[in-house]
Ligand SMILES: Cc1ncc(C[n+]2csc(CCOP(=O)(O)OP(=O)(O)O)c2C)c(N)n1
Ligand SMILES: CC(=O)[C@@H](O)[C@H](O)COP(=O)(O)O
């Protein structure tokens with residue numbers, strides 16, 4: 001790493017010539033591969049923008065100017081080349097650096113990201129404030145072609161054109177979202193990349209003149225005008241119409257071309273969009289050949305690209321993916337939707353078995369929900385599979401378009417609860433709270449894989465909207481006898497002793513450990529698996545809890561507005577006088593890291609809870 005090791009980052013980058021920059025690009029890739037092969041992370045997106053990052057740091061001052069990355073999953077080179085090379089080995093680990101940009105992590109990070117499509121809007125806000133405060137700052141947003149499918153990006157471009165601000169938008173076009181990109185915008189961008197926009201225009205013109213009277217004479221004139229027309233048909237006419245000067249397409253791996261384009265954009269009066277073509281996974285053959293697999297990876301063998309950890313238990317996602325296919329075989333009205341994450345939510349096999357009943361709408365969660373309401377109002381049964389954290393974007397669509405009209409849309413909410421390394425932008429810790437507020441909603445949370453299957457089966461007979469939330473990772477299994485899932489009814493696993501544990505969803509894994517620790521300490525305790533947040537058979541629940549001296553409520557959701565609060569209110573409203581202890585996500589954002597460390601940090605594990613509650617029982621001599 002001859003250059004990388006001797007640089008005073010990032011300032012020295014601006015003094016390098018292009019040969020040194022090309023050499024540095026190789027060294028950064030080597031450094032990144034070495035580290036991410038151990039830690040895991042978003043490798044392919046970051047490999048794809050090494051040259052772009054160097055060009056940005058060559059032209060701009062990342063401390064004074066503001067570079068806003070969209071999602072931030074592609075900012076590993078930026079982190080290495082600014083102030084986090086020596087911390088990069090702690091990537092996404094508990095207490096280490098984040099996998100995305102965070103203003104609290106570094107002054108070089110202009111804005112916190114993790115959800116897509118926010119960069120142009122936030123950069124425009126930064127630029128507007130900069131102008132109002134008389135700061136001399138260049139502001140750049142770097143957004144991917146996938147992120148360009150979300151409405152927020154267009155709201156921002158619309159207003160950017162209106163304000164006519166001197167700001168640069170870099171569209172990093174690798175023709176990939178996590179999977180190959182979808183949508184009309186994606187096809188438009190591909191046509192630009194292949195130069196098809198202009199060639200199609202030439203063919204259309206030739207076609208018109210060939211069939212018009214005296215056409216050949218006009219065709220001769222048209223050919224003469226070709227150069228002028230070529231200028232008129234700049235490939236980025238769509239952006240030009242929004243008031244952005246289109247520059248491109250540019251080879252995103254040529255630092256010279258990139259810096260030239262950046263300088264060209266810089267001198268524009270008003271906003272400019274630089275359309276950059278890159279290869280996702282560039283520089284590491286396994287990632288170039290399979291950018292989808294290497295979008296987000298766990299630790300892998302640098303030589304082969306194979307994951308280091310083998311063997312994989314069935315995940316909740318797998319169970320959902322299999323069950324929805326089984327249900328679709330029996331009910332032709334069932335359709336399934338994803339917002340650009342067919343593999344992440346487990347719908348790949350559904351898409352292959354039922355291609356006409358599968359909809360990947362791109363990164364457009366709000367649209368996905370309202371679109372599914374349209375599908376439902378006209379007789380279909382949509383299953384909308386979206387991560388809990390990304391579904392937050394569609395909160396109003398759930399209320400306004402689905403629940404208010406009591407439509408049979410089922411939300412399959414994956415990554416419910418703490419997700420781990422992705423951290424606070426990705427933890428699904430609010431869904432039980434934000435859904436509980438909504439009338440007509442049925443809200444279920446399975447404790448294990450079997451229950452997820454039963455809840456999916458039950459959903460098809462519910463008249464109205466349903467939400468089923470389940471976590472990232474392997475499905476839990478329990479050896480005790482199970483009671484069938486019945487709408488609204490909690491599962492009473494044991495009813496004994498003066499105290500009761502009530503557990504919500506998959507955190508049952510900790511609740512069951514707690515239950516056994518209490519039993520091993522010679523005490524008795526009841527154990528309830530809530531199953532439903534709405535509707536809730538309060539009679540059955542009160543029959544178990546009312547006579548207890550104390551109730552221990554546990555959920556992996558925000559305590560604010562969560563299921564524990566609901567049960568607490570139910571008990572108090574019914575005159576309960578016993579002790580109530582609630583354990584869940586406190587009123588704070590949970591950091592990134594491994595799940596056991598995170599649960600320990602917020603007191604959401606069996607050991608911590610046992611230490612708190614063990615004194616409820618009299619000491620056994
Ligand atoms: C609102 C939202 N939905 C979904 C995701 C999951 N996600 C992360 S990156 C990504 C694809 C982004 O594609 P693009 O912007 O082209 O970036 P690339 O990975 O190609 O560099 C998706 C769908 C997210 N982070 N935020
Ligand atoms: C960057 C992003 O938002 C996605 O890549 C996300 O990290 C995927 O999460 P999972 O790894 O839980 O599928």
Ligand SMILES: [Mg+2]
Pocket residue numbers: 144145146147172173174175176177
């Ligand atoms: Mg992309």
